[in-house]
Amino acid sequence: MIVADRKPMEEILAMLAPYKRVLVLACGGCVTVCVSGGEKQADLLASQLKLAAAAAGRADVQFDVDCITRQCDREFAAMLKKPLDQYDAVLSIACGVGVGFMSELAPQATVLPGLNTTSYDASTAKGVWQEYCGGCGDCLLAETGGICPIVRCSKGLTNGTCGGTKTGKCEVSKDMDCGWYLIFKKLQAAGKLELYTKVRPAKKWSKDRNGKGARRLTHKELMETEEFSK
């Protein structure tokens, strides 16, 4: 799932300062699961914003709340209670995909991000989300015991641990596992250490988002003409 975290309140207040009619738009997808951008968080955020606006002498600012199943899918846009361009600003608390797509669907609307989108995570314990995939477009997991070196190693190295590993932790933080130590232990336990010492060719970063710009997936058998994002 995509994980996102709410922006600091000061940053949100500064973004919304010029506007009088604001919609806080929640998403029922990943950000509901990671308890950052669901309907409950939208209600709470709208209340906090109302109080903050009133404290700043702007009690006349109107904050509405809406939520659709997924902000990243055109078919759910029909769920919106009101068109987005009827507001001075829409504070989307979806991931960046939702913010971008809502903005594209409503060309006249000002859609602002309420969250910082961070990563593709697994929920590893109650209240804990851990990054597991870097979305690099050239998956190496078959050779690394299912542990992604691109995100679990702070340097994204593809050929084993660096010298910055200490008692299984990374030099960047003693609270962060060394990704290549995890890979070593996993391959050792599986009796596949020959995969650890395989010298890999330089990674094809052309498949990554920085390689050739925005990536796009198409299934020809399902394709119809897009109304947006041509």
Add this chain to the structure above:
Amino acid sequence: MTTTALNENTPVNPNEPVSRLQREFQAGHFVVSGEIGPPKGTSIEKCLHEAEEYLKHTVVAVNVTDIQTAVMRTGSMAISHMLVDRGIEPIFQMVTRDRNRLALQSDLLSAWCLGIRNVLALTGDHVAMGDHADAKPVFDLDSVGLLRAMTTLENGSDMGLDAKGNANVLEGSPKFFKGCCVTPCADEVEPQILKLQMKVAAGAQYVQTQAVYEPAAFEKFMTEIRKRGINVPVLVGIVQLKTAGMGKYMNTSVPGVKVPDWILKKLTDASKEDRQKISIDICGQLVREMKDMCQGAHLMTLGWDHCVPDIIKAAGL
């Protein structure tokens, strides 16, 4: 001198040494290398002076660090070239943190054109460890990838492809003496040994180690790598401890380094006036105890370059 003229000097025999460092190893001599760190700023006179005064006539080659600990400073290539001009052989340290494969390969060609022959391939500390924590870390290649890149350049091509999908052909190719690093006293040494195997497979011809203070652990490490057929020369890393506090800091903060109590006690017991001498003696003793296990020592005196001649004397070299 033109590039063509330089290329005419490229040795044809693959075993022909390209540097004094390589020649010394081939001759079977115990090799001592030193290290300087370029300053943060343009006042490079002090580091060049120290290299000329204390290292030129005492060590075989001098490492020039590359934006060490991710703290921005003058570059390794410029200072390495200035050492060449002064008759001092540099070991050009190169980290993969700050440049992608285009820039790394280009800088390797540039370094060769500037007379630099020894390169030490390193991954580099993460930017989070330095003074530009918001910089974008690159790590397009890692140390293994950089060694492969060097080998590729030496073979006359680069990592790219031409429009037809064939390897690009270089107009003149370099020939380096390619080094790498290892941490022999890591708490879990097996991944370090496996990585060293990969580095050697990728072209590494010598090794400079992280700081070692435990001769017994180092001996075990050397026995193990030789048993596995890793036969490249190894220079044991000696970081000069200036105070007991520095040793304690290394124990808590530097991965793969364990400063034993006897060293900490010696430094703690020393009076302020005697501390430098004790520090030199400790380095000398460590080199004496480990010199029969390896092919050289890499002295990292961290600004106390004036101690290098005395350390060599204390080591009985």
